[in-house]
Amino acid sequence: MPDIKMKVNGVERSGSVEGRDLLSSFLRDDLGLTGTHVGCDTSQCGACVVHVDGEAVKSCTMLAAEADGAEIVTIEGMAAPDGTLNTIQQAFQDHHGLQCGFCTPGMVMSASALLKENPKPTEAEIRAYLEGNICRCTGYHNIVKAIMAASGQDVGAIAAE
Amino acid sequence: MYNFDFEKPSTVADAVAALGQEDAQALGGGQTLIPTLKQRLASPSKLVSLKGIPEMVGICRGDDGALCIGGATPHVQVAAEAGDYPALAALASHIGDPAVRNRGTIGGSLANNDPAACYPAAALASGATIKTNSREIAADDYFQGMFTTALEEGEIITEVRFPVPEKANYQKFVQPASRFALTGVFVAKYADGVRVAVTGASEEGVFRWTEAEAALSSNFSADAVPSAPSADGMIGDIHGTPEYRAHLIAVLTKRAVAAAA
Numbered sequence: 365m366p367d368i369k370m371k372v373n374g375v376e377r378s379g380s381v382e383g384r385d386l387l388s389s390f391l392r393d394d395l396g397l398t399g400t401h402v403g404c405d406t407s408q409c410g411a412c413v414v415h416v417d418g419e420a421v422k423s424c425t426m427l428a429a430e431a432d433g434a435e436i437v438t439i440e441g442m443a444a445p446d447g448t449l450n451t452i453q454q455a456f457q458d459h460h461g462l463q464c465g466f467c468t469p470g471m472v473m474s475a476s477a478l479l480k481e482n483p484k485p486t487e488a489e490i491r492a493y494l495e496g497n498i499c500r501c502t503g504y505h506n507i508v509k510a511i512m513a514a515s516g517q518d519v520g521a522i523a524a525e
Numbered sequence: 526m527y528n529f530d531f532e533k534p535s536t537v538a539d540a541v542a543a544l545g546q547e548d549a550q551a552l553g554g555g556q557t558l559i560p561t562l563k564q565r566l567a568s569p570s571k572l573v574s575l576k577g578i579p580e581m582v583g584i585c586r587g588d589d590g591a592l593c594i595g596g597a598t599p600h601v602q603v604a605a606e607a608g609d610y611p612a613l614a615a616l617a618s619h620i621g622d623p624a625v626r627n628r629g630t631i632g633g634s635l636a637n638n639d640p641a642a643c644y645p646a647a648a649l650a651s652g653a654t655i656k657t658n659s660r661e662i663a664a665d666d667y668f669q670g671m672f673t674t675a676l677e678e679g680e681i682i683t684e685v686r687f688p689v690p691e692k693a694n695y696q697k698f699v700q701p702a703s704r705f706a707l708t709g710v711f712v713a714k715y716a717d718g719v720r721v722a723v724t725g726a727s728e729e730g731v732f733r734w735t736e737a738e739a740a741l742s743s744n745f746s747a748d749a750v751p752s753a754p755s756a757d758g759m760i761g762d763i764h765g766t767p768e769y770r771a772h773l774i775a776v777l778t779k780r781a782v783a784a785a786a
């Protein structure tokens with residue numbers, strides 16, 4: 365069993381994994397970070413998106429052993445230590461960007477990756493970037509709105525609900 | 526998933542040695558292989574990650590002017606850095622979704638040769654050379670049918686060399702659920718002629734539409750594109766009939782020529 369080490373949300377973590385263990389199961393089962401959701405387990409839905417060395421990755425489709433030595437950020441690393449939501453999370457709350465909340469961790473992680481590379485995306489760019497994140501509840505509209513708001517843009521400009 | 530050993534070498538030579546073990550298999554971005562393993566459609570004894578090999582990642586311009594892309598280069602990097610071949614960069618930027626593009630590699634895509642994948646069309650239309658740890662394979666000899674290539678057991682794609690065309694364009698008709706191409710056409714115009722490669726249509730996998738190549742080589746305009754090829758041997762499934770795909774080939778070729786010209 366390979367021994368692996370990685371920095372997760374700024375904290376050095378380690379563990380022993382089997383070759384076949386997925387990053388999603390290492391985070392959830394070994395580290396107890398159950399904010400990373402597993403929706404489809406077939407790389408379709410994006411509920412499991414985390415950042416690996418700054419890039420959005422579907423953690424259900426990456427081996428834990430592949431993440432040895434990496435810096436990982438999960439949804440648990442988004443809010444401040446006292447629980448204050450970050451700008452994107454707060455915008456999701458303000459604009460009703462979630463209903464059941466199952467897809468939300470992946471949506472927030474994808475949105476944060478998007479805003480890092482494109483701080484002022486257009487509505488079309490947001491929708492294109494979220495192509496791999498599926499939401500069964502919201503119809504996406506309020507998610508797009510929340511991300512527009514989080515990037516400091518006028519949400520009035522996007523189509524009415 | 527059945528269990529397997531995991532190894533992450535840092536040179537091509539070490540990777541080839543590790544792949545010498547019986548039932549060992551290369552791991553690129555895992556975007557195809559991991560789902561396959563989950564379905565227990567493969568049971569390797571060992572996965573050899575190619576992601577830790579610096580000489581297999583990156584993009585450069587060869588002495589002959591070709592664009593050389595390392596076999597383990599992820600789609601996201603091709604999208605960002607293959608500006609010398611804009612149609613190729615655009616193709617890479619529309620594969621799957623951002624998370625897939627961050628992990629998936631060009632070598633993995635060409636090794637897998639999914640009948641609906643995008644890179645095989647680019648490689649075939651560009652007359653690319655697939656460089657492996659042991660030889661160089663011309664794209665025309667490399668693709669041998671759905672999920673079948675000229676690669677031998679344990680052979681790895683270390684680099685892909687694309688001659689840069691005068692003009693080119695890729696038209697992907699997206700299958701919205703899988704985000705692969707329902708059908709896709711890559712048109713590339715070189716000084717010595719035009720090449721047209723079609724993905725997502727034939728039961729034989731990616732192929733060259735030679736009739737269109739001949740017509741476009743003498744007149745590179747959308748009007749010169751022949752009428753749709755025969756639907757014989759085209760894929761028919763819940764998403765489209767063979768006739769529908771054959772029709773799409775002509776439509777997408779026209780669009781590609783119009784966009785490139």
Ligand SMILES: Cc1cc2nc3c(=O)[nH]c(=O)nc-3n(C[C@H](O)[C@H](O)[C@H](O)COP(=O)(O)OP(=O)(O)OC[C@H]3O[C@@H](n4cnc5c(N)ncnc54)[C@H](O)[C@@H]3O)c2cc1C
Nearest residue numbers: 553554555556557558621629630632633636642643682705
């Ligand atoms: C949701 C989703 C959407 C997608 N959409 C598209 C799309 O629109 N268009 C498209 O073209 N593809 C699409 N893909 C596939 C994606 O491009 C994969 O990245 C690609 O097919 C496989 O590359 P990989 O690096 O992940 O390879 P892996 O999954 O790691 O490996 C695939 C196969 O190739 C072998 N292999 C890997 N690297 C090498 C190498 N260097 N040399 C020899 N053999 C190697 C492996 O042993 C395995 O057999 C999509 C995938 C997903 C999950």
Ligand code: FES
Nearest residue numbers: 403404405410424
């Ligand atoms: S659980 Fe990973 S993409 Fe759905």
Ligand code: FES
Nearest residue numbers: 463467499500501
């Ligand atoms: S809020 Fe329920 S799946 Fe998106």
